[in-house]
Amino acid sequence: MKLFDNRPIGIFDSGLGGLTVAAALRRKLPGEAVVYLGDTARVPYGDKSVDSIIHFAHQDVEFMLSCGVKIVVAACNTVSAVALNSLKHDYPDKTILGVIDSGVRAVIDSGAESIAVIGTRATINSDAYRRGIHAANCAIKVESIACPLLVPLAEEGITAPGILTAVFDIYLSKLRKNPPDALLLGCTHYPLFAEALNSYFAGKVKIIDSAGACAKYTAEFLETNKIAAQPDNSPGFGCFVTDMPSEFQCHARRFLGGQLPDRVEKISFA
């Protein structure tokens, strides 16, 4: 007998960026209900201290669990990079998946021999992607570059090539001269720039998207552990934010395409 679990998947992020993971997951697993939490009162996490990020992440996970989710996905690269071990330690009987592990697996599966990882300052400083990749294959050449301006650009929806190229030049001009096999988008906001980055590198660099990878490996996890939803499940999509629910609705369109949430509610941690 095939087993099913119709409880929702919990996805949380510091703000809107994790919606790229929610969107990828809902495309990949249309039968799964999703509860999303964006900590928009304290966004961004990427420039904050490890202690603060761990504290925020614990509050986020507590809320997710209170929603009765079957697994929690830390869609925030910053959280996955610096707080996942602490979360796994403190919730030993819960499943908490992080985008870093998925990104690492996608890099290994791609067969790239040299890779550049881009992300927030906290993600890059944590060295989590390089450590993960080298734990699997220490022959892969890994270069890690923090690109802190890309998150505000994505949050503002700036896509004008002039400004994107000027910002890419700040962080990536060296890489452009000597391109790696692949570029890992180590921040959930960055898929919005996938096309622009592809143009910037003249199509010579394979772009690996950690949001897409996360959806793929979450699907595998549900299947392997026999906790996928029933195929005829009619799944809800609820969103919670810690600030500005109406602005969330507006901006979510950019991240989600047509798959808007059923409802957006405000919650508070302080």
Added chain:
Amino acid sequence: MKLFDNRPIGIFDSGLGGLTVAAALRRKLPGEAVVYLGDTARVPYGDKSVDSIIHFAHQDVEFMLSCGVKIVVAACNTVSAVALNSLKHDYPDKTILGVIDSGVRAVIDSGAESIAVIGTRATINSDAYRRGIHAANCAIKVESIACPLLVPLAEEGITAPGILTAVFDIYLSKLRKNPPDALLLGCTHYPLFAEALNSYFAGKVKIIDSAGACAKYTAEFLETNKIAAQPDNSPGFGCFVTDMPSEFQCHARRFLGGQLPDRVEKISFA
């Protein structure tokens, strides 16, 4: 007999930007002790809701008062724009000055007949500068423009003309074609771009800096109310942050020039 008050001036901001006010104040009033609070765990305020900003500002003021300051300066334009009335209402026996009032006075004193105000989204949405200017002189033409990318650029210390011009073009290209008499920098981060903005407008627009204006009017307030420090006072300069004290020390140099704080301590609100 001349009266003096050697207690410190309290200055608070969402993050580092208010240090431009602290720097201007210490240049203007070298005998005054200063206690600075930057809420770096929740920076930026400018894209958050009015309710959250008021809540954060109350916690900031409570901390300032616990430091025994003689007046509190809300160096954050966002707080001054949306939370100052609430703060004045809840602390009727305390003096809380905001940068908006100073900016408005500087505009009036400048004699400009047309003015553009730039600031964060929350500051501009509040319409506080336009209302303040029109309360004093409703003949002044006021245009208000939110420039949300300028704060992250300042926090990152980006000054390359290529990228600044590309970002200015997003928000200010119309203004450049039809320049006003003056441009009010309605955000404490923006003085870092004063020179670049002056070049952008080919020197045709007078740049009014709300940080400098705030220092000037604070000095007048202390003098008028006979609460200035003794001339031979040897003033301390203490800084508190809610996150990342060591990074604060690094970045503070950019905002403060040579006048670094005696100490930086971390405090917590949550």
